[in-house]
Structures are given as C-alpha cells and as structure tokens.
Amino acid sequence: MAKMDKKPQEGKPANKKPAAQDVAAQLELKPGQSIELLKALHILTREGKLNQDSRRKLKQVYHLYQFIEPLLGELSKNEQAVTLADHGAGKSYLGFILYDLYFKALGRGKIYGIETRAPLVETSQKLAAELHFDRMEFLNMSVAESTRADFMPERFDVVTALHACDTATDDAIAFGIEKKAKAMVLVPCCQAEVAACLRQTKALSLTRTPLAELWRHPIHTREMGSQITNVLRCLYLEACGYQVTVTELVGWEHSMKNELIVARYTGHKKRASAERLRQLLAEFGLSGLAALRYPHLPAETPSTEQGAEAAVLEA
Ligand SMILES: C[S@@+](CC[C@H](N)C(=O)[O-])C[C@H]1O[C@@H](n2cnc3c(N)ncnc32)[C@H](O)[C@@H]1O
Numbered sequence: 001m002a003k004m005d006k007k008p009q010e011g012k013p014a015n016k017k018p019a020a021q022d023v024a025a026q027l028e029l030k031p032g033q034s035i036e037l038l039k040a041l042h043i044l045t046r047e048g049k050l051n052q053d054s055r056r057k058l059k060q061v062y063h064l065y066q067f068i069e070p071l072l073g074e075l076s077k078n079e080q081a082v083t084l085a086d087h088g089a090g091k092s093y094l095g096f097i098l099y100d101l102y103f104k105a106l107g108r109g110k111i112y113g114i115e116t117r118a119p120l121v122e123t124s125q126k127l128a129a130e131l132h133f134d135r136m137e138f139l140n141m142s143v144a145e146s147t148r149a150d151f152m153p154e155r156f157d158v159v160t161a162l163h164a165c166d167t168a169t170d171d172a173i174a175f176g177i178e179k180k181a182k183a184m185v186l187v188p189c190c191q192a193e194v195a196a197c198l199r200q201t202k203a204l205s206l207t208r209t210p211l212a213e214l215w216r217h218p219i220h221t222r223e224m225g226s227q228i229t230n231v232l233r234c235l236y237l238e239a240c241g242y243q244v245t246v247t248e249l250v251g252w253e254h255s256m257k258n259e260l261i262v263a264r265y266t267g268h269k270k271r272a273s274a275e276r277l278r279q280l281l282a283e284f285g286l287s288g289l290a291a292l293r294y295p296h297l298p299a300e301t302p303s304t305e306q307g308a309e310a311a312v313l314e315a
Pocket of ligand 1: 087090093094114115117120143144161163164165167168171189
C-alpha cells in the first residue's frame with residue numbers, strides 16, 4: 001500500500017510545533033509551573049499541544065484553586081505546615097496542581113491523595129517520585145478507611161473532594177469533622193443514597209401533598225435526591241461549627257456536577273441547622289440515615305417545656 005503523503009496540503013499551514021508562549025497563554029500558566037506535570041497529566045500532549053478534554057479538567061481545577069489558595073495562605077501563616085487530604089483523588093489532578101502551584105515553592109506542608117483504584121494510586125506515586133514532589137503521599141484505600149487508619153495524622157487542615165463518587169463526599173465530610181479540619185472544599189458528584197430512600201418510602205409524610213410531584217418521575221427522584229443530599233450536607237456542616245458557602249464551580253458546559261461547597265470552621269455550632277436537618281430527615285422519611293451520616297449532630301435541644309421539666313427533675 002502506498003504511504004500516506006505527509007506533506008502539508010496546499011493552502012493549509014504546516015503542522016508546526018505550537019509556540020511555547022501560545023500554549024502558556026492558553027493554559028494561563030503560572031510562574032514556575034511544571035510543563036512536565038501537565039504532560040504527565042495529559043493536559044499537554046508529548047508535542048506540547050493542548051489536549052482539549054483534559055484542558056476542561058484543568059479549568060475546573062484552576063477555578064477550584066482560586067478558592068483554595070487563600071485558605072492555604074491563611075493556614076500556612078507563621079510557618080505552619082498545612083496538611084491537606086484530597087479524597088476520591090482519581091488521577092490526582094487537583095493534588096498535583098495544588099502541589100505545583102503552592103506547596104512546591106512554600107517548601108512545607110503535605111498533600112495526601114486517597115483513592116480506591118490501585119492503578120491510579122500507583123501512577124500518582126510514580127509521577128510524584130519523578131517530579132520530586134516529595135511531600136505528596138497516595139493511599140490506596142477508601143475515605144472511610146483513611147479516617148480510621150492509625151498511621152494517619154490526627155489532624156488535617158484542609159479536606160478536598162472533587163467529584164468523589166456518591167457517599168464518598170459524606171465520608172470526606174466525616175473525615176474532616178473527625179480530623180478537625182479548618183476548611184473543606186467539596187464538589188459533590190452523583191448521589192444515589194437519598195434517591196433510593198425516596199423511591200422506597202416515597203417520603204411518606206409528603207405523599208399527599210403537591211410536593212410529592214417533585215420526585216414522582218425517576219429523573220426527578222434522582223435530582224431531588226442530590227439536591228436534598230447537598231442541603232443536608234450543608235446543614236450538617238453548619239451544625240458542626242462550619243460556616244458554609246455554596247456556589248457554582250464553573251459553567252455547565254464543563255461539568256454537570258458543579259456545586260461548590262466551601263466550609264470554614266468557626267466553632268459556632270448552629271442549633272437551628274441541626275434542628276432543620278432533623279426536621280428534613282423526618283419529613284422525607286430519611287431518619288434512618290441519621291446515625292450513619294450525621295453521627296456528630298449535636299443532641300436535640302429540649303423544647304422550653306421539656307427544658308423546664310428537666311430543670312425541675314435535676315433540682
Ligand atoms: C469522578 S472521579 C474524580 C476524580 C478526581 N477527584 C477528579 O476530579 O479528577 C471519583 C474518584 O473517586 C474514587 N472513589 C470512589 N469512592 C471512593 C471512596 N469511598 N474512597 C476513595 N475513593 C473513592 C473513584 O475510584 C474515582 O477515582
């Protein structure tokens with residue numbers, strides 16, 4: 001068979017290597033950022049061209065970085081060495097970019113990537129060794145296992161979870177609360193647990209109200225399930241002493257799951273949020289999830305009458 005003619009077609013530019021500055025501009029590269037890392041993450045091809053799919057990921061990660069960098073700056077003041085756990089790390093795009101842009105130059109602090117898929121963990125370990133990103137560690141375990149692992153630090157400053165599947169985000173929140181994290185940055189993924197409960201119980205107390213229309217069709221059940229889950233997560237964080245903001249990560253063209261929850265520890269545990277959470281669980285027939293998902297929920301406050309009775313009994 002004749003070989004394909006590789007000569008450029010008339011009128012078309014030759015397939016030239018992209019100018020380094022063009023790529024840098026398109027990628028919005030920051031000073032000192034590792035090109036080798038971007039190639040290893042397949043954001044750049046070996047020839048230094050942009051890989052459009054991976055570029056989307058980079059855009060999400062950059063956007064997230066804008067929220068995380070000020071937190072890191074604040075928490076690394078006074079020579080503090082920040083510990084950060086990235087849950088459901090996948091290929092560790094986020095962890096690597098955070099290290100490259102922040103931890104590398106700072107010279108202190110450590111990132112842990114937690115991921116259940118062994119090949120991804122091995123690849124990340126190799127890449128970190130090649131790039132001499134010495135203060136990165138990758139653990140092949142679930143988020144829940146990492147919370148219980150006795151070799152893990154007792155405290156973590158920052159917890160991130162970018163599209164950690166299903167209940168892995170809840171586990172990441174539990175990890176953050178256990179480890180007294182000062183900040184959590186969460187972009188939840190698909191969520192099935194609450195939708196399954198809705199399907200089963202049909203939120204009994206609400207079935208005869210027009211509200212039941214909100215989850216009658218399967219696709220709505222799924223979306224309502226996700227919505228309720230994230231609302232419950234925010235209330236739980238507030239009840240546990242975090243101030244919560246919820247915004248959009250990037251435009252819908254980049255990801256269908258783009259709700260960004262940023263929680264900062266203030267120590268002010270909102271009773272009203274704990275109560276609202278309990279009420280929502282009860283209304284939607286989800287109280288069975290309370291012990292599993294919200295173990296740190298502060299105890300119910302007695303009503304004024306009950307409180308008065310308790311005071312009399314105590315006296
Ligand atoms: C959608 S990917 C996101 C990966 C990465 N954070 C990103 O945004 O590119 C979710 C990752 O979470 C991992 N995962 C799912 N459940 C997990 C769990 N319980 N503990 C740790 N990792 C988990 C999956 O193996 C998968 O790699």
